[in-house]
Amino acid sequence: MTAERSTVQPGDAAAAFPAGVLVVGTGLVGTSVGLALRRVGADVRLRDATPALAREAVSLGAGRLATADDPPASLAVAAVPPEAVGEVVGEILNSGAAEYVTDVASVKALPAARVGEHATDPGRYVGSHPMAGREVSGPAAALPDLFEGRPWVLCPDDGTHQQAVTRALALARMVGAAPITMTADDHDAAVALVSHSPHVVAALVAARFTAVAEQQVRLAGPGVADVTRVAGGDPELWTEILTANAGAVSAVLRGLRGDLDRVLEALETSADDRRNLRDVLRSGVDGRARLPGKHGTAHTEFATLVVVVDDRPGQLAALFADVGTAEVNVEDVRIDHSPGQPVGLVELDVRPGAEDQLGDVLRGRGWTIRG
Amino acid sequence: MTAERSTVQPGDAAAAFPAGVLVVGTGLVGTSVGLALRRVGADVRLRDATPALAREAVSLGAGRLATADDPPASLAVAAVPPEAVGEVVGEILNSGAAEYVTDVASVKALPAARVGEHATDPGRYVGSHPMAGREVSGPAAALPDLFEGRPWVLCPDDGTHQQAVTRALALARMVGAAPITMTADDHDAAVALVSHSPHVVAALVAARFTAVAEQQVRLAGPGVADVTRVAGGDPELWTEILTANAGAVSAVLRGLRGDLDRVLEALETSADDRRNLRDVLRSGVDGRARLPGKHGTAHTEFATLVVVVDDRPGQLAALFADVGTAEVNVEDVRIDHSPGQPVGLVELDVRPGAEDQLGDVLRGRGWTIRG
Structure with a gap:
């Protein structure tokens, strides 16, 4: 490599x-x-x-x-x-x-x-x-x-x-x-893992929303929005891609289905035997930690500051201008939209240790910091 | 409601x-x-x-x-x-x-x-x-x-x-x-749908990464990072939550497993019968479109501008300051980290129609716009 x-x-x-x-x-x-x-x-x-x-x-x-x-x-x-x-x-x-x-x-x-x-x-x-x-x-x-x-x-x-x-x-x-x-086989296995199978799973989760009441959908927050984001891709194109890599995708999804069955068994049989459920969730934490973060390094846990912003033009500019004065590099940004509210939350990921400095600067400039 | x-x-x-x-x-x-x-x-x-x-x-x-x-x-x-x-x-x-x-x-x-x-x-x-x-x-x-x-x-x-x-x-x-x-039952069904089941599925996808070669993991991009983001949650806490809502979560996951089996069958039997695969992917697109976007309205397709930024303190501040001068409201922001590269891509979602105005302003101020 x-x-x-x-x-x-x-x-x-x-x-x-x-x-x-x-x-x-x-x-x-x-x-x-x-x-x-x-x-x-x-x-x-x-x-x-x-x-x-x-x-x-x-x-x-x-x-x-x-x-x-x-x-x-x-x-x-x-x-x-x-x-x-x-x-x-x-x-x-x-x-x-x-x-x-x-x-x-x-x-x-x-x-x-x-x-x-x-x-x-x-x-x-x-x-x-x-x-x-x-x-x-x-x-x-x-x-x-x-x-x-x-x-x-x-x-x-x-x-x-x-x-x-x-x-x-x-x-x-x-x-x-x-x-x-x-090798070609390694490549196909890798894209089945990092791209094709996640696309299928995102579509499977998103498909749950086609036949439910609007009041249930309204409770959806940023978590499920993340999980389903890629599911908007063109179904024709993705049918072609998945068919061309059917063997590798099927191998990944078979493994996933095995874990899903362990979860279902844990949920449906005995509430006292939560071991299988916990094991799958722990594997998820471990697997997530292996995904590349910024600079291609393994995922790093960043410190997160949550800033309350009004939903008006220029607010993000004002925020990032103030962030700039703190001389702290922002590693990632997410906007968390509050349903039905004229207010947004901007999550700023920074290197652990830098959040206090940035928080002090932003508070000093009048921003409300949530965490 | x-x-x-x-x-x-x-x-x-x-x-x-x-x-x-x-x-x-x-x-x-x-x-x-x-x-x-x-x-x-x-x-x-x-x-x-x-x-x-x-x-x-x-x-x-x-x-x-x-x-x-x-x-x-x-x-x-x-x-x-x-x-x-x-x-x-x-x-x-x-x-x-x-x-x-x-x-x-x-x-x-x-x-x-x-x-x-x-x-x-x-x-x-x-x-x-x-x-x-x-x-x-x-x-x-x-x-x-x-x-x-x-x-x-x-x-x-x-x-x-x-x-x-x-x-x-x-x-x-x-x-x-x-x-x-x-009702309590509607609530439990809703959180099973919008939170508990997506959490399980994110963990299932992330768990695939525990036992694969590093070179495969290295190909992971922003898509799978989104799908697995919530999988980092505490396994003990989530075991409690899922167990307390076992019936509703199991109902959602059973439906998902049915669709997964249709996908597996389409992938494993006849490459000519892609109908089931396409149907599931289409349902994913439809379901994704129902998820609330900003202001709690149904998901809106925004126009996206992709800006190339250096990985230095102050770059996001400079970018958003320039965005501010365009008087265009940014609906969402994502940072796409290029693996191993000292450059990042900032995706700015704006209302359809506003992207030309914003693109012109940013180009005029020296930013490289990718799309």
Whole structure:
């Protein structure tokens, strides 16, 4: 596993990709790759099965249209849906459109298997997954800094040419991402764990609210809002993603279901045997503590100050201006909306020990501190 | 269902509770009730099974020590754990220490049944639940504005005296809360739905992280951090809460397990039959849309601006100062920490239509806007 970042200078891209980069598929991710690579001086050629999309990406500055006369690119990026990766990568390699190819699909084992079926030299392909995205899609939504600071996972296997890895690594670094290398199976298990399964569970919790009385829903507070936040995602897209990673997602959800059954048994059989319930809750605390916090370090417990603010424009500005005078770095911010009330609570997380200093400053400037 | 708020003047409490309020149990909630009532001029008497805790609450200004010579209080607040409510309320009513009693336990059906066993006139009791709390406990953690703007649920039944309801309503209003009336069963079903079950599910997701490789955990982003945020709660306390509301929690989790099984079946049997998977995800979107947003209204889709900020003290202050000049109200704020990177993303939610104005102002002041 590697995670590093270097300062990329204009011109570096020309050295890393002397024959340029071919982007096949100019949706959100492909066009963002083009924009980011153009910023560091790479020669970027664009094509899409829908030519109008490629022309739109060109008009946005993501590169120039690819032509049949282009020499083989140093690297191609197949920015197409998971189920199309095998065919597209095979076509690129077999036609000589590029020397090496990577893709950007959010699952990795399935595309790699399909590439093996379609490409005559699959070792020139290395799968990758930039862990960045937006709620919107299409070239117009592309951003040159979409990948800035985000993990970019590379999944070489025993047959992968070293040069394919080198060029995909260069791509990740050129667009500002932090490359991480793991096997395709490890990747798929990891995203099942950190993204796909939590999405399913958030949807399961949110689905409870479809058929209950309004007065019950009204009691919902910030906790359940957090748990269900990701459940708003597009059901069609998520059906595709979950289906493409069905085995890994199912493995995580089977384990979760086993724990759920232990909880249900503890709740439904004997109130005196709470051990299983307590064990599951303790595992939750332990697991939560392993999640990365700021700076990618393990979750740190911050001290929290809760400030009462009026719901008027400028109140947050006034608050943060006063926070600024305390010279305390705010690690996280949450706004807790009181139902039906013209008042909000702003929770400020700071390093333990800094809360007294910040609290004194804010009280001195007239803010009501709740904790 | 009612939800209202009125301006309480010092002196109003003396009129509402001419013979004062007796608080039994001076932990976080009981002491906070005392502090809030003292602020509006009520006569507050305090006692606790551990006399040192009552003395501590007195020293904090939450009231005076109760004595055996006190006349019956206008209202008593039994601020004791759910399993102790029945006995404590029975003792208060049977001894004549107060004319009417309420409690503050986070479940309501079980305490009401126990009061019926212990009190000779259980109609003088009305259950209630202020939906406010802190991660810390004890009188020293008490706050006079703990209940400010929070829902305070009252659960009268057919046998409840009207005067008990009137006095509990006055209590809720005096401490700044928003009273809501529903049956004990509806309350318990509601908190199972909005709080207890989401807590279990967050723990189930977080528990997956106890036994996986560090490189998998490293890919965790803001989504799973949201889903698991509440899982950090004290396992002992939550075991008590879940056990006291076992029936209602189990009913919610059984429904969730049914949907989970539909998802598992869709993932494990035929990739062609994705209908069940899509249906569950769609229900998640629909349920999420019903959750209250700011001002207790149904969830509104806000427009989101993503601003890139350096991780230095004063950056949030500078950002919000510039936001302030745009005269746009920020509805919500989230900070998205890039793993391993010295840069953060601040997501600002604003009313749809206001994002262009805010984006222009921030760009003009040198901020990088990602979306």
